[in-house]
Amino acid sequence: MSKDLEIKxxxxxxxxxxxxxxVLKLLRAKAISTPEGESIGSEDDxxxxxxxxxxxxxxxxxxxxxxxxxxxxxxPGGGYFATRPDPSSVSHIAAIYLQSRRxxxxxxxxxxxxxxxxxxxLAAENRDPDMQAxxxxxxxxxxxxxxxxxxxxxxxxxxxxxxxxxxACNNKVLELFYGTLSEFVSITTLDSHLFWERADRIxxxxxxxxxxxxxxxxxxxxxxxxLARRSTRTLVSWMVEDLSRNSRTGPFSVEFPFxxxxxKGGRLTDQ
Numbered sequence: 001m002s003k004d005l006e007i008k009x010x011x012x013x014x015x016x017x018x019x020x021x022x023v024l025k026l027l028r029a030k031a032i033s034t035p036e037g038e039s040i041g042s043e044d045d046x047x048x049x050x051x052x053x054x055x056x057x058x059x060x061x062x063x064x065x066x067x068x069x070x071x072x073x074x075x076p077g078g079g080y081f082a083t084r085p086d087p088s089s090v091s092h093i094a095a096i097y098l099q100s101r102r103x104x105x106x107x108x109x110x111x112x113x114x115x116x117x118x119x120x121x122l123a124a125e126n127r128d129p130d131m132q133a134x135x136x137x138x139x140x141x142x143x144x145x146x147x148x149x150x151x152x153x154x155x156x157x158x159x160x161x162x163x164x165x166x167x168a169c170n171n172k173v174l175e176l177f178y179g180t181l182s183e184f185v186s187i188t189t190l191d192s193h194l195f196w197e198r199a200d201r202i203x204x205x206x207x208x209x210x211x212x213x214x215x216x217x218x219x220x221x222x223x224x225x226x227l228a229r230r231s232t233r234t235l236v237s238w239m240v241e242d243l244s245r246n247s248r249t250g251p252f253s254v255e256f257p258f259x260x261x262x263x264k265g266g267r268l269t270d271q
Contacts, residue, residue, distance in 0.1 A: 019052045023060030026050055031069040034082035040070060042079040087166075091179035098184050105188055109239070112181050113232045115174055120212055120228040123168035124221035131168050132217065138164055139213050142206070151195060154202050161209060168216065185239075194238050201238060205231065 027046070034040050041049070047057050061080065064070050068085035072078070098108070142157055162182070166175035195202050208231045215224035 019056045020060055023050055023052055023057055024063060027060055027064045028067070028069060031064060031080075031082045036082055036084050038082055040080040040082055046080065087176065087179055088183075091176065091183045094176075094180040095183035095187055098180070099188065103184070105185070105243075108181050108184050108188075109236050112178070112185075113229060113236075115178050115181065116232050117225045117228045119165050119169040119171070119174050119178060120216065120224040121221045122171060122174075123165055124216045124219050124224045126168050126170055127219065128168075131164075134164055135168070135213055135217055139210070139217070142210060142213075151197075151202070154195060154206065157206075158209070161213075194235065194242060204234070208234070 027040075027050075030040050030046075040046065043054075043057070043061075047054055050057060052060075061070065061072075065072070068083060068089065070080050071083050073081055138157075138160060162178070166178065169175065195205070208227055212224055212227045212231065215221075215227060
């Protein structure tokens, strides 16, 4: 029973955590504080440490395992080991949640722009030498492809760009939001392949992406933000165009009040 219990102490009611709640809290904390891949402890050791029954402990461990914070290794040297949630899995589940709540595509498209702008702005302000080296490596590889219209190669580069941007912005919240919204768009618009057999779009998007990388390398956050805004709006216009053309119920009609979302310097605002 996970609900908190209440007991009387000196005539006053005092809350006491239910055993399962206690196991969950302690096991999560222990898993998070342990480096990934290292042992948290054996089942017997953890049961003694937490002072709970074996069934209660196993129930808690199963939940924390589903949260991707630990895994079990059987046999000699086995026990419970720390791990970390996979970002793509978390984004996918969050996107499914949004879809199940009948979130409108236009709501997600409107939310993506300010997030991307803030991410490229922060990335341009990040002068970490290793990060700069990774951007340069990406740029060199991208230039080798030129403006070729290979669909698979283009998307592999785009995925790498998104991963670099997530690391470079150094903001896990923005990275998760971006991944979630991108995943939502992906699973919601399966019939709309923006770049399939569209060399013109690939070339245009690749050119803008290259300019954003240049701005990040030059620490020009203003130019990076302007280019990110332009790129996002272009993607949205292509998406609306394709959805409108492919819709069985008529034109996909939606107004995007972009100017009210992001203005000065590409920063997130309350306006």
